[in-house]
Amino acid sequence: MALSSIRQFLIAILSQAAKAESMGWLDDQIARINGARGNMKLFLAFSQASRYFSKDTFQLTDQQVAAAQELRPGFQPSFWTALQTARTVLVLGVLSEENESWMPTLDQLFESADMHELEALYAALPLYPFPEKLKKRASEGLRTNITSVFDAIALNNPYPSEYLDEPAWNQLLLKAIFMQRPLYRITGAEERANANLAKTLVDYVHERWSAGRNVMPELWRFLSPFVDQETLGMFEKVLKEGDELDRKAVSLACFHGKGAECRELLDQFPDHLEAIEKGELNWVLVGKAFDSER
Amino acid sequence: MMYIDPHIHVTSRTTDDYEAMQKAGIVAVIEPAFWLGQPRTKVGSFQDYFSSLVGWERFRAKQFGIVHYCTIGLNSKEANNEALAEEVMELLPLYVGKEGVVAIGEIGYDDQTPAEDKFYRLQLELAKEVDLPVMIHTPHRDKRKGTVRSMDVSEEHGLDPKMVIVDHNNEETVKEVLDRGYWAAFTIYPHTKMGSERMVEIVRQYGPERIIVDSAADWGISDPLAVPKTAALMKEKGIPEAHIQMTCYGNALEAYGQSGQMEEKDWLEKEPIDQTKKHGGNTVLRGGQKPRVDNDSSNIIEN
Numbered sequence: 001m002a003l004s005s006i007r008q009f010l011i012a013i014l015s016q017a018a019k020a021e022s023m024g025w026l027d028d029q030i031a032r033i034n035g036a037r038g039n040m041k042l043f044l045a046f047s048q049a050s051r052y053f054s055k056d057t058f059q060l061t062d063q064q065v066a067a068a069q070e071l072r073p074g075f076q077p078s079f080w081t082a083l084q085t086a087r088t089v090l091v092l093g094v095l096s097e098e099n100e101s102w103m104p105t106l107d108q109l110f111e112s113a114d115m116h117e118l119e120a121l122y123a124a125l126p127l128y129p130f131p132e133k134l135k136k137r138a139s140e141g142l143r144t145n146i147t148s149v150f151d152a153i154a155l156n157n158p159y160p161s162e163y164l165d166e167p168a169w170n171q172l173l174l175k176a177i178f179m180q181r182p183l184y185r186i187t188g189a190e191e192r193a194n195a196n197l198a199k200t201l202v203d204y205v206h207e208r209w210s211a212g213r214n215v216m217p218e219l220w221r222f223l224s225p226f227v228d229q230e231t232l233g234m235f236e237k238v239l240k241e242g243d244e245l246d247r248k249a250v251s252l253a254c255f256h257g258k259g260a261e262c263r264e265l266l267d268q269f270p271d272h273l274e275a276i277e278k279g280e281l282n283w284v285l286v287g288k289a290f291d292s293e294r
Numbered sequence: 295m296m297y298i299d300p301h302i303h304v305t306s307r308t309t310d311d312y313e314a315m316q317k318a319g320i321v322a323v324i325e326p327a328f329w330l331g332q333p334r335t336k337v338g339s340f341q342d343y344f345s346s347l348v349g350w351e352r353f354r355a356k357q358f359g360i361v362h363y364c365t366i367g368l369n370s371k372e373a374n375n376e377a378l379a380e381e382v383m384e385l386l387p388l389y390v391g392k393e394g395v396v397a398i399g400e401i402g403y404d405d406q407t408p409a410e411d412k413f414y415r416l417q418l419e420l421a422k423e424v425d426l427p428v429m430i431h432t433p434h435r436d437k438r439k440g441t442v443r444s445m446d447v448s449e450e451h452g453l454d455p456k457m458v459i460v461d462h463n464n465e466e467t468v469k470e471v472l473d474r475g476y477w478a479a480f481t482i483y484p485h486t487k488m489g490s491e492r493m494v495e496i497v498r499q500y501g502p503e504r505i506i507v508d509s510a511a512d513w514g515i516s517d518p519l520a521v522p523k524t525a526a527l528m529k530e531k532g533i534p535e536a537h538i539q540m541t542c543y544g545n546a547l548e549a550y551g552q553s554g555q556m557e558e559k560d561w562l563e564k565e566p567i568d569q570t571k572k573h574g575g576n577t578v579l580r581g582g583q584k585p586r587v588d589n590d591s592s593n594i595i596e597n
Contacts, residue, residue: 112388
């Protein structure tokens, strides 16, 4: 991944969405930052970008979406705003692939950032050089209670599934479930499902049910690779007592789960099986349906 | 009617207060950086405080349908720890350019010491450099002299009075502050500063021009509803509606709107207050907590 080509790409999509005057301001700031000693120009420009760029997300062409994917697999700027893109352009401009001398500057930006600035900094995690050095930063970010900051790391971002170790990754998933975030937008979620996470989720389901509360239907996706007697019991209960979306989700978990018992459960719902085979029932659709119900 | 409380330390207030403020018609608040009761001893405490003013507190307010702005500055009390104050001064440029920072403040005098004077002047220069309004805290003790001196020094540094809001005025200071072209803010704070009845008489006597009402509610015995309550009292006592609108809403918007960081559309166009909205997030509400959209009083605390 070449830092400069990513940066050029961001400037290109930004200039389509932003006013010429705003791009002029950005060029001017880049020149000032390059000519200055110390970081104050960078910090001011990073903050003041909010005066020149909107918080509207991009409308990208299919080619642009594909180009982003080619530059950095998993990178999805169609979820980005003009403002965060401008901020990322400024930050990438002071980084280097040669050495890590810029790390303290990036730390300082993180430590003094406001909410929208944090969103920009965290969403760009997959674009920074030396990504393995930013694992602690990513875990720290996930401890936030601000939904949009959590989302910037957790959703449509390839960094966590590529770099977080299992405990940190499982925290991300568990917290996303607590906060009822759309799990289908977590990049690489299925690939990184694991037995420890499944055990924790089983406990979580018990806790929720004891309290007379429901769980989000996407949760069952992460139990399906690790089906045992206990999970089968849970599946049965939901298929009996859950609402339509919950039952569809459990059917889907049974479909992807191993073993004859899963199949037997699914056989009780031939309409679900048919929908799955026709592509009319999958995890993305379950997630979207749950999102729109709320 | 819509109200703005242009001086309130909501960091110290509970979610009950936020709910009550929203119900009473407060659409926006300005939280000036100030002293926390406990003196800070490390520059990191200031940094985290400033970060919370532009971060967490803003997010928290939004969940109750209130738009939160702030002012950034080194308060006069803590300017007296000079070594620390120097470090804080280096921190300020990191924050003053941020979105929603509507002034440098609250700055000015407390004991009126040489150290306070030094950092007040340095921050007036900073305000000029970044073209932001200034919020002046006038002292509790020796108020008249402190207020006059705040204005003299501000003029010495070439600030335009229309960019300066002088806060915590009383009957003894208001005339000169207005005559010299400044915004005159009044803090309705029980026992120490001003009661709402006196405020009504001041508006009756001086009219609504450049007069601003605020609560400065904080960690002390104070009232986060001081602005809407004073507005109600003005109405009761026959102050014209237009004058109430100016002193409890319009003037604050005009004065701090000069920052370019505060506009009426910020609250007129915001999404409806529905904590279930994805964008609003639900993390003051933890976990799967059921968000409250409406309030009915009962002994049942929602599961």
